[in-house]
Amino acid sequence: MTDYVLVAGAWLGAWAWDDVVPELRAAGHGAHALTLSGLAEKQGVPAGQQTHVQDIVGEVERLGLRDVVLVGHSYSGIPVGQAAERIGDRLARVVFVDAGVPAHGESMASAWWQGQAAFEAALAGNDGYWAPLTAPECEGQGLTEEQIARFVGGSTPHPGASLTEPAVLERSLGELPATYVKCLLDGDEPSDDVAELLKSEHWRLVEMDTGHWPMFSQPRELALVLMQDL
Template identity: 35%
Template structure:
């Protein structure tokens, strides 16, 4: 049995993991899905949300479990990477879903994320495959459902730079949905900073071809992979 703590990316809450968490719980695992401050049912906290508070949300979700597996989708890699330091040896494995263990000094804004006209939030995208057939692949018929539940993401958490003291990584799995195993292993071999600390062999790369949101487009397959 594994104690999973699952952290969604931008605009999403714990609800995004429902279709993945259900089969994992049925298989006997403990699953805690996280809603980060300022999102979903916690939208009223947007003004107080920071990257540090999001890291604290992940640490709090780990509770008193002596051993946890952290699962990070997209932006979730930032609070998860920070929580790895806080939780230290209690993290037995980290699974990055279409993301990776970004290094010290990196911000989500470095990937080109722009705020809305108010400068305080980042508006959700359309999630429509017609707008981006690669990024939104597999979301046909589900785009409106996702948009109805998505909430603006607090820009302060996007602009903040992740600060780390320890470059070491626990055993790590990378789930590749919009990029390939060869892409990732080539970047690791070349010392790409976004995969810092993975220049060793206790990481694994798994291909799950789909769009950037496999918890919506291939939830059963993602759950089966996590179960394995």
């Protein structure tokens, strides 16, 4: 049995994996969806990026898990990538689902496509939080109207400190066993930093013909992808 620890991206909590968890458990695996500090039912808890890293490491330790597949979606690839390094021989594999990957000394804000200043200005204009997406901003990602309504209705503001604090890595992510899941409706090619990591013999690329939130749009297919490397 493999134990999966599932961490959704910005604005989302453990609830985002509700359609994926039963698929993994039906196949005989452990599935543990995690809400990061400051989000969903943990709103109001102060949270920087290292808080989120510790949330993930702490969950693995609290549950006494071994042979762990850490799954990070979107923003959560950044803390998940750091946690994967820190759990040592408990790690079986890390899976980045259309995710950012951490780079030592860098943050999500520092890699933002419009520049760090623009990103930080947006946070400052929303009391230090990243505002959730609206329904029109979710279009074109393979989601039904019902799925968009579920996503928007469940989203909560994302704590800005987790997006601006730098990542801390002791070694290259290329040394970790990893799968990168590229969702093609969100762009045909991985980002340059991911493409470089995919040159590692320890990394593999999987493509899904859906949008940025496959846990909503294709939960069964995503579960099958997560189980491919076992």
